[in-house]
Amino acid sequence: MSDVATPHSTAGMGQKFLSNRNMVLTAATLAVLVLMCGVFATLTDRFLTVSNFQNVMRNAAPVIIASCGMTTVMIARGLDLSVGSVLAASSVIAGSLAVAGVPLYLAFLLAVLFGAAVGAVNGVIIAGLAVSPIIVTLGMLNIARGAAYLISPSAILVGLPSGWSFLGTAKVLGLPMPIVIAGIVVAVFYVMTSYTTFGKRIYAIGGNEEAARLSGINIKRTLLWLYVMCGMTAALAGVVLSSRVGSGDPNIGVGFELQVIAAIIIGGTSLSGGEGRILGTVIGALIIGVLANGLNLAGVEPFWQFVAQGLVLIVAIIVDRLVQDGVLKMRKGA
């Protein structure tokens, strides 16, 4: 209660404190990223090149895109495990439609709308029936994966039109298309979470659902929208990824949801909701991307990458726990 006696002394500091706290946390994650880059740069001289950075970013783009939707879900204290399967289903839906002669832009659009529909189903069940999001989206993980195989049993689709790879390989102003798309998605979600009324309400729902309810916020509708957006970003990630690999493939994205969740947790979004930053998530996705790329270039066996990724995730969760418990005080003077 010592706060009471000190409001004057802290007022000046408290003024910009919200952004301060976020800036400190973001800077800390960024420092980890820079440190990792430093380590890999000393390990291999192939790491620190412009083309390799573009490579890392291009590979990270699907994770970044899907993480944006998922970050908002997790800020609202939800979870969506189905993103990897939605990504695969979206990939084969776009591919099958393209093979069947549907114009490409329409095929991509329908795939994204499919993602929205899956998200809507998730959202209706989770928000409407107050069911655990883990179980609902775990079920959806299986359903969407099954749907992907049903649509395209022969694994990889052939006979795709020539423009298929545009989203994955074209360049805009010298930047690879996946990076441009990820940038746009990040910008949209950043503005939404930081500057809109809807964004404030996401934090309120995750931080104190009862307070949000008593403030007259329609929690169910908000959650529904978040899951719809999460499904859409997962499907968009699927379109971008399959465009880059040049095919529709029901096998892609196995374990993708774990990469997404890892990126978000590493980026500082709290598992207990109410806290999280899109920019942190982007850094988290890049940390995972750099880790995979660097270990690869350093000649480490691919299986070790799983171990490394898992370790990073666990460390990030422990740090989250410590921050929540106030062990790592991000308080006055931070």
Add this chain to the structure above:
Amino acid sequence: MQHSEPVDPGLSPLLRATGLGKSFPGVQALSGVNFDLFAGEVHCLIGENGAGKSTLVKILAGVQEADAGTFEVNGKAMSFANPQDSQAAGVACIFQELAVVDGLSVSENILLGDEPGRFGFFDSKAADVLAQDLLDSIGFSELRADQPARDLSAAQRQAVMIAKALRQNARVIIMDEPTSPLEEAEVRKLFKVIDRLRAAGKGIIYVSHKMREIDELGDRITVFKDGHRVGTVTRGAATPEDLVRMMVGRKLDTLFPARDSQPGAPTLEVRGLSNPHIRNIDLTVRRNEILGIAGLVGSGRTEMLRAIFGADRVSSGTVTVENAPVPLNSIPAAIEAGIAMVPEERRSAGIVPVLSVADNTAIIWDQYVNRRAHDGPRSDAIQKIIEMLGVRTASVTQSISALSGGNQQKVVVGKWLLSQTRVLLLDEPTRGVDVGAKKEIYQIIHDLAEQGLAVVFVSSELPELLGLADRIVVMNGGEIVGGLSGDATEEQVIELSMLHAATPILTGEHP
């Protein structure tokens, strides 16, 4: 003084509730209650735990729906079916658990749900100006609108909630025990805020257990007992002693068996037990003795039992059972020493719902008496307990969830009788059980004390406490504030637990 109506009858009340009723399974929480509130008054509600004041508050807040009764706001009939209705009627609640979102700023909290801005964008400049005006108007200028809510004290959080109520154009502001997390200086400040609100023509419903506050603030005071309104008095028309007399006076039921034996040698001795919730607890409970613990909800009764049982960490103090020191902060050590606890939350902490009646009964036996379960002795032991306590169950293999609350509670007590229990800690053991089962549980507690156990019995129901206990200790603000003999009156207990205002202990950053 039964029904004084002090305010000019020509003036129509801000809020009028007529014939309110609300029942829960087995309990009539509110019955035929009339209540009104005028602009510019502080109307205090008092009564014992469970007297009905919290139910009234929850109904007015739209958190619970009344079974019977009508509401008028400014002379117009209104519904109070949910929090939105109640908000639309101009009622705002400053609850004990404050609804502040840590991740948002002060202004974002105040304006949540009604944010300024266009096209969905949050106008943080406008929000800060609006919020700062509201904070200034209640005298909390030192709170800055763009400050994060995370670091606010309890008093500052209350200020945020009051500002939010004003933002919602609330005309009725309900405060439920608002001073319990506050320090003295903060209480003074809150009272100043209340004076401002009163002067601004708001109607304030103020629920408190603290007579001193009621005396100071209340323009009118309504006393509740057993779900009924006993009466409403104006400021100065009744002394605190008068009010206490209005709150008590229930008939003692003949549910309590007479005691034969005299307390023997000390079994449980607690000295200087302290942690963030309790302060310097000294307690001696003898063989054959039932010690009743009285006190309001939040007075530290449950926390004291949990500390003795090793469930909550203690910072200092000693516990001995029959002169042998008990290692602190360890439930297994407490159990080995013969301490048993029946927790307040039966469903979540007393029983294991998925297990059978037999497995629940033997849960202590299995771990502390005979780890290699021999079917013969084990089922004999279970059977003995079931019969001894009169647990009514179709079979011991049936799930315990199928049993009534009273029979579940018998199992929760009975599981301790299969180990070397010498001290039995009971936390509200009759909560949520029907009258018949209550009587049986009283008999069981009585019998166990007769057989030599030392029993510590926490209850919010004074009649059962006075009927059962040999001696009563009263807690307030985490401390023991007095002791009474078993033939004390309800007035004496209430006076100790309410009039004797100890400073509350504050814990953590967000009480």
